Amino acid sequence: MKKHNFSAGPCILPEEVLQKAAEAVINFNNDNLSLLEISHRSKPFVSVMEKARALVLELLGLENKGYQVLFLQGGASTQFLMAAYNLLNKKAAYLNTGTWSSKAIKEAKFFGELVEVASSKDKNFTYIPKDYTIPSDADYFHCTSNNTIFGTQIKEFPKTEVPVVCDMSSDIFSRQLDFSQFDLIYAGAQKNMGPAGTTLVVVKESILGKVSRTIPSMLDYQVHISKDSMFNTPPVFAVYVSMLTLQWLKDLGGISFIEQVNNKKADLLYKEIDRNPLFQGVVEKEDRSFMNATFTLKKDNLKERFDSLWSAAGINGLNGHRSVGGYRASMYNALPLYSVQALVDVMQELERTA
Numbered sequence: 001m002k003k004h005n006f007s008a009g010p011c012i013l014p015e016e017v018l019q020k021a022a023e024a025v026i027n028f029n030n031d032n033l034s035l036l037e038i039s040h041r042s043k044p045f046v047s048v049m050e051k052a053r054a055l056v057l058e059l060l061g062l063e064n065k066g067y068q069v070l071f072l073q074g075g076a077s078t079q080f081l082m083a084a085y086n087l088l089n090k091k092a093a094y095l096n097t098g099t100w101s102s103k104a105i106k107e108a109k110f111f112g113e114l115v116e117v118a119s120s121k122d123k124n125f126t127y128i129p130k131d132y133t134i135p136s137d138a139d140y141f142h143c144t145s146n147n148t149i150f151g152t153q154i155k156e157f158p159k160t161e162v163p164v165v166c167d168m169s170s171d172i173f174s175r176q177l178d179f180s181q182f183d184l185i186y187a188g189a190q191k192n193m194g195p196a197g198t199t200l201v202v203v204k205e206s207i208l209g210k211v212s213r214t215i216p217s218m219l220d221y222q223v224h225i226s227k228d229s230m231f232n233t234p235p236v237f238a239v240y241v242s243m244l245t246l247q248w249l250k251d252l253g254g255i256s257f258i259e260q261v262n263n264k265k266a267d268l269l270y271k272e273i274d275r276n277p278l279f280q281g282v283v284e285k286e287d288r289s290f291m292n293a294t295f296t297l298k299k300d301n302l303k304e305r306f307d308s309l310w311s312a313a314g315i316n317g318l319n320g321h322r323s324v325g326g327y328r329a330s331m332y333n334a335l336p337l338y339s340v341q342a343l344v345d346v347m348q349e350l351e352r353t354a
């Protein structure tokens with residue numbers, strides 16, 4: 001039986017997507033060729049790319065609103081600098097909620113003045129700062145919607161006049177939001193959309209073309225837009241599997257459906273963390289992530305027993321990030337509710353037998 005996969009990333013993908021991806025590697029489109037050995041300019045692949053881009057806009061509710069979709073390479077980490085390269089003239093405002101925000105800030109500093117509007121570093125990123133002011137003369141405001149490592153998530157985004165850039169790597173397509181409040185969204189595929197190797201960029205075209213510097217072609221959103229995300233060879237496998245995952249989500253009922261499932265999964269686990277006297281959550285309750293739940297054992301001496309119980313139950317990927325310790329259960333879209341139930345059962349078994 002397949003393991004209960006709580007891996008933080010790369011992470012679980014829907015079983016039927018894996019099946020279709022495996023078939024396409026051998027025989028794509030019944031053309032007796034592998035997806036991996038045909039031209040990215042061939043009709044079958046161009047239509048994969050077109051479908052993937054269209055599904056993104058459809059699922060996010062951003063059709064006909066001036067947004068462009070790109071599937072790029074270099075990971076979300078390249079977007080830390082690419083966003084600044086394309087948008088930062090003089091000054092940008094950043095909210096620092098963890099490791100990924102801090103890395104984004106570090107890269108953007110190469111391009112102009114950085115204002116850190118707030119930071120939760122004082123409490124090891126266990127909460128989301130809420131009272132802060134975004135300077136009205138900033139070129140843009142940048143935030144990280146879900147803090148994958150520490151397990152916090154922004155529930156309400158600030159209202160501001162300046163363009164909003166959001167790193168949604170670990171919670172895109174997981175919950176309903178008014179996505180039109182964002183001007184640039186980026187996400188590494190490997191958390192909630194597909195395999196590693198491609199990065200989704202959704203950008204409002206009207207915010208581009210406003211910086212005075214010259215941008216190298218590969219880092220210029222406008223170049224990629226003008227070539228329909230085919231400026232150079234795209235990561236064909238990662239784009240194909242992302243397309244399959246987006247289609248899977250659409251067939252299920254889209255974001256509004258998956259959000260209900262995600263809420264159920266998170267409720268189930270957080271209720272157990274709060275009820276079970278052996279465990280405690282790591283972050284402020286109101287800021288808890290519905291994707292990555294972080295928790296610890298109150299008594300270290302139970303660690304060995306807990307670890308052997310969950311691994312015997314077929315659970316994978318529960319260890320916390322090396323910078324936080326403890327445990328992290330990542331409950332991305334493709335993780336079934338019964339996997340969360342399996343984890344809760346193990347937590348209760350530990351309580352009964354400790």
Ligand SMILES: *Cc1c(COP(=O)(O)O)cnc(C)c1O
Nearest residue numbers: 075076077100148167169170188
């Ligand atoms: C994983 C992650 C990243 C880094 O993504 P790469 O594709 O590995 O560069 C950036 N931001 C967030 C929120 C992440 O979870």
